[in-house]
Amino acid sequence: xxxxxxxxxxxxxxxxxxxxxxxxxxxxxxxxxxxxxxxxxxxxxxxxxxxxxxxxxxxxxxxxxxxxxxxxxxxxxxxxxxxxxxxxxxxxxxxxxxxxxxxxxxxxxxxxxxxxxxxxxxxxxxxxxxxxxxxxxxxxxxxxxxxxxxxxxxxxxxxxxxxxxxxxxxxxxxxxxxxxxxxxxxxxxxxxxxxxxxxxxxxxxxxxxxxxxxxxxxxxxxxxxxxxxxxxxxxxxxxxxxxxxxxxx
Ligand code: 13P
Numbered sequence: 001x002x003x004x005x006x007x008x009x010x011x012x013x014x015x016x017x018x019x020x021x022x023x024x025x026x027x028x029x030x031x032x033x034x035x036x037x038x039x040x041x042x043x044x045x046x047x048x049x050x051x052x053x054x055x056x057x058x059x060x061x062x063x064x065x066x067x068x069x070x071x072x073x074x075x076x077x078x079x080x081x082x083x084x085x086x087x088x089x090x091x092x093x094x095x096x097x098x099x100x101x102x103x104x105x106x107x108x109x110x111x112x113x114x115x116x117x118x119x120x121x122x123x124x125x126x127x128x129x130x131x132x133x134x135x136x137x138x139x140x141x142x143x144x145x146x147x148x149x150x151x152x153x154x155x156x157x158x159x160x161x162x163x164x165x166x167x168x169x170x171x172x173x174x175x176x177x178x179x180x181x182x183x184x185x186x187x188x189x190x191x192x193x194x195x196x197x198x199x200x201x202x203x204x205x206x207x208x209x210x211x212x213x214x215x216x217x218x219x220x221x222x223x224x225x226x227x228x229x230x231x232x233x234x235x236x237x238x239x240x241x242x243x244x245x246x247x248x249x
Pocket of ligand 1: 008171172173174175209230231
């Protein structure tokens with residue numbers, strides 16, 4: 001499977017700022033192709049169309065969140081059809097900021113995963129424990145709950161259209177990257193759970209996210225069961241994101 005390097009821009013960038021970075025990333029990938037990597041960008045919804053256009057087929061794009069309905073009276077929400085229309089092919093579901101700031105529960109996230117896949121978008125499902133959960137020895141229990149609730153209804157055909165992002169909540173935006181042992185342990189637990197849920201669970205990519213930088217990307221990518229990276233802060237500038245795309249090559 002190809003290593004996925006994904007940018008989550010969160011609530012950053014106006015349209016001109018987004019197009020500038022998206023264009024620089026596309027130009028660089030065109031000039032020096034990186035066939036070993038699958039590159040994705042999740043811009044804010046307001047920029048999804050212009051980033052998709054600026055991608056110039058060098059990478060795919062996705063929405064950071066969506067609502068599980070085709071249309072209707074859901075003020076402020078985005079439907080899968082709108083994502084297609086704006087050129088997106090992926091949806092980020094269950095990011096820890098959605099779970100913890102916007103209080104999205106597991107069953108709502110499961111509904112979103114089902115709806116997203118049924119509407120022909122690929123899903124990047126984010127999971128991860130908080131610091132109190134980790135300190136209470138609940139890592140496996142939390143990952144099991146988050147993954148089985150979101151995935152156990154899925155048919156085998158979902159493999160190939162789902163990626164998992166392990167993002168320990170305590171490492172997001174804190175500058176505190178999880179250590180190699182912590183990443184190895186969590187990714188092995190996730191792989192075991194994926195094997196329980198899908199007969200071809202080995203084929204589901206598992207990305208690591210949480211304070212990934214150009215300086216630590218290669219080391220993290222070299223770990224067992226790490227099939228990619230989901231990058232927040234360091235993806236906001238083309239140069240640092242591209243350094244992460246090329247890390248370890
Ligand atoms: P940072 O890379 O800024 O820690 O963010 C990680 C993240 O939440 C990506 O989805």
